[in-house]
Amino acid sequence: MKNPEAGSKEVRNNKIFRLILRLFLTYGISIFLLIYLFNKVDTAAVGRTIKDVPAVNYLLAVLLYFVSQALSALKWSILVKNAPFPLMLRWTFISQFFASVIPGQVGGDVVKVYGLKKYGISLGNSAASVIIDRIIGLAALMVLINAAMWRSEYGSSIPLIRTVALVIMCGIFVFGLIQNVMVKKFEVPSETVKRGLVSLVIRFMTSLRQSGSSLPRVSTSFLLSLFFQLLSIIKIYAVAKALIPSVSFTDWCWIGGIVSVAMLFPVSVGGLGIREGGYAALLAILSVSVENAVALSLTMYSIQLIGALSGFGLYAFGLVDAARGKATESHARNADEIDFQ
Numbered sequence: 001m002k003n004p005e006a007g008s009k010e011v012r013n014n015k016i017f018r019l020i021l022r023l024f025l026t027y028g029i030s031i032f033l034l035i036y037l038f039n040k041v042d043t044a045a046v047g048r049t050i051k052d053v054p055a056v057n058y059l060l061a062v063l064l065y066f067v068s069q070a071l072s073a074l075k076w077s078i079l080v081k082n083a084p085f086p087l088m089l090r091w092t093f094i095s096q097f098f099a100s101v102i103p104g105q106v107g108g109d110v111v112k113v114y115g116l117k118k119y120g121i122s123l124g125n126s127a128a129s130v131i132i133d134r135i136i137g138l139a140a141l142m143v144l145i146n147a148a149m150w151r152s153e154y155g156s157s158i159p160l161i162r163t164v165a166l167v168i169m170c171g172i173f174v175f176g177l178i179q180n181v182m183v184k185k186f187e188v189p190s191e192t193v194k195r196g197l198v199s200l201v202i203r204f205m206t207s208l209r210q211s212g213s214s215l216p217r218v219s220t221s222f223l224l225s226l227f228f229q230l231l232s233i234i235k236i237y238a239v240a241k242a243l244i245p246s247v248s249f250t251d252w253c254w255i256g257g258i259v260s261v262a263m264l265f266p267v268s269v270g271g272l273g274i275r276e277g278g279y280a281a282l283l284a285i286l287s288v289s290v291e292n293a294v295a296l297s298l299t300m301y302s303i304q305l306i307g308a309l310s311g312f313g314l315y316a317f318g319l320v321d322a323a324r325g326k327a328t329e330s331h332a333r334n335a336d337e338i339d340f341q
Helices: 004-040 043-051 055-077 085-101 106-119 123-151 159-182 197-211 215-243 249-262 274-284 290-316 319-325 329-333
Strands: none
Touching (some): 004 274, 004 290, 043 290, 055 123, 055 290, 123 159, 123 215, 123 249, 215 290, 249 274, 274 290
């Protein structure tokens, strides 16, 4: 007869092995893409271009990064009741650190869920808030991309990308309109639900319906998401104006937006390789050299690392644990009552 403990240990070891293998693959993809790109460019020229970035422009971009992250925390906090803004801000920065070392943005989102759960908010509500925040942010980004591509003289040169962006945007808004009806059948009184995976799914779907039922709250989050996306583009423009002055702000809106969408896919670490390749490919349409595109991308990555290091500091020095200690016993007792309503 097989030892249950041995079987459980084997399953755990398999999960760890798959996780390590996935990390090696994603790190390998990032390294491969970077090596490929650097073999195609004049690295000395890239270095000189980066050095040409004025300190004022760089510091302005760093400032805009921190402001945009504060705005990101604010729009996320709108979706959650009884979660203080400082808590959301901490976990927003901490998620930036994990998003820089874990493939795609998924790792950062998981960390956000963990942060809210640790504070005392139910797992279903925590996960639903992060997913809805991500969907709303993607919708705002798609609006920006589509508006910019229709105004840009270069938008017609890439009809496939423009069509895909339009389809995604319409799909998100259709989902937003019908999701409240579609998930109502998953709403089951909590006292009738037993523990386990089915319970988690039912509670999550109920939370998802609740999160979409407040039109003013979702609308406010969407407007803040638009502002957040614009700030992110202005941050790029602050650096790009010194390196690639020929590219207009309108074009940066769709270029930066498309690169941001590409970085969501968990195929590289911190977007390395994807970001550089995306900028190089899209800016080539505007006759920008690969060296300038890679220089801009690496400069923006350095700003991302500054934010990631800030998140690491918050996590490493226990500030989050201190915030957790301030949560009253009522938070823990009423965890399942904290929701989007």
